[in-house]
Amino acid sequence: MTELFAVEDLRVQFSTPRGQLNAVRGITLSVRAGECLGIVGESGSGKTVLWRSAMGLLRGRKVTRTGSARLEGRELLTLTPKEVRQYWGTHIAMVFQDPMTALNPVRRIGSQFVEALIKRKGMHKDAAMARTIELLRLVRMAEPELLVRKYPAQLSGGMRQRVMIAMAIACEPKVLLADEPTTALDVTVQAQVLELLSDLREKLGMAMVIVTHDLGIVAGHTDRIAVLYAGEVVEMASTLDLFANTKMPYTEALLKSIPRLDGTSTDMMEVIDGAPPDPMAETVGCFFAPRCKYATDKCRHEHPELVDDGTGHFYRCFYPLGKQS
Numbered sequence: 001m002t003e004l005f006a007v008e009d010l011r012v013q014f015s016t017p018r019g020q021l022n023a024v025r026g027i028t029l030s031v032r033a034g035e036c037l038g039i040v041g042e043s044g045s046g047k048t049v050l051w052r053s054a055m056g057l058l059r060g061r062k063v064t065r066t067g068s069a070r071l072e073g074r075e076l077l078t079l080t081p082k083e084v085r086q087y088w089g090t091h092i093a094m095v096f097q098d099p100m101t102a103l104n105p106v107r108r109i110g111s112q113f114v115e116a117l118i119k120r121k122g123m124h125k126d127a128a129m130a131r132t133i134e135l136l137r138l139v140r141m142a143e144p145e146l147l148v149r150k151y152p153a154q155l156s157g158g159m160r161q162r163v164m165i166a167m168a169i170a171c172e173p174k175v176l177l178a179d180e181p182t183t184a185l186d187v188t189v190q191a192q193v194l195e196l197l198s199d200l201r202e203k204l205g206m207a208m209v210i211v212t213h214d215l216g217i218v219a220g221h222t223d224r225i226a227v228l229y230a231g232e233v234v235e236m237a238s239t240l241d242l243f244a245n246t247k248m249p250y251t252e253a254l255l256k257s258i259p260r261l262d263g264t265s266t267d268m269m270e271v272i273d274g275a276p277p278d279p280m281a282e283t284v285g286c287f288f289a290p291r292c293k294y295a296t297d298k299c300r301h302e303h304p305e306l307v308d309d310g311t312g313h314f315y316r317c318f319y320p321l322g323k324q325s
């Protein structure tokens with residue numbers, strides 16, 4: 001598969017009254033055409049800053065971005081705001097956690113689609129409405145002809161999320177970015193939305209990035225997973241290998257914090273004690289050391305590099321699981 005979207009040594013800092021805040025500290029990763037990558041981390045891990053800055057959305061006097069982010073070889077960090085707007089929707093599209101941030105509550109669903117299709121694709125009004133109905137059918141909405149006349153507030157959370165997915169794929173983007181796409185939904189609807197995203201990716205040949213705090217969400221729907229901690233990639237591997245051959249104590253802790261539906265006592269969910277390091281502070285050693293049960297003096301004084309085990313499974317740990325002395 002060819003590399004479609006690539007981030008190389010991306011660093012993002014924010015200037016604050018207290019000093020420089022290191023949000024992303026040298027991340028390198030890529031997404032291949034048709035692939036689904038999961039980006040997983042706790043709040044403050046840098047996952048949202050990573051994609052927002054890589055996609056050219058995070059900019060301004062107080063933001064310093066270095067490194068590179070390319071889509072089909074085109075550098076995104078140097079795009080002007082106007083170019084970013086042109087890229088959005090056509091090359092990259094986004095599914096948000098809260099559909100109401102993307103939908104206008106006082107306009108009918110149909111008119112919002114039609115306006116977007118006229119603007120982005122130059123379609124005639126009738127053709128745009130026909131395409132809207134087709135898109136709503138594609139995301140498995142019943143009676144799309146009636147739905148186009150409704151307002152967002154008349155739909156359930158799951159239906160609104162489907163409408164937003166339909167809007168995101170309207171211009172056939174090459175990469176669909178889903179940021180916590182199911183956090184606001186109940187468990188049954190979560191599964192349906194993830195299933196729908198996977199089907200659409202296959203049908204439309206898009207690449208997809210799912211950004212989430214929940215490793216359980218991406219388990220059955222991604223090809224590869226990158227685990228982020230304190231602004232760095234700490235483990236990255238194929239989904240199968242990450243689960244079957246976990247190397248990072250942090251990933252292990254994340255896995256143990258996934259709630260189990262069977263509820264047996266041996267499968268109790270664990271909480272990761274402690275908090276990530278202060279992004280304003282100079283931290284030496286492994287960033288996870290204060291929370292890691294395997295930490296040694298070496299961990300507290302030296303910073304581990306991201307290494308490849310030779311099979312494309314990357315990890316950042318002096319004592320990968322199974323090899324502690």
Ligand code: SF4
Binds near residue numbers: 248250289290292
């Ligand atoms: S390097 Fe040390 S502290 Fe860091 S994750 Fe590995 S064992 Fe834990």
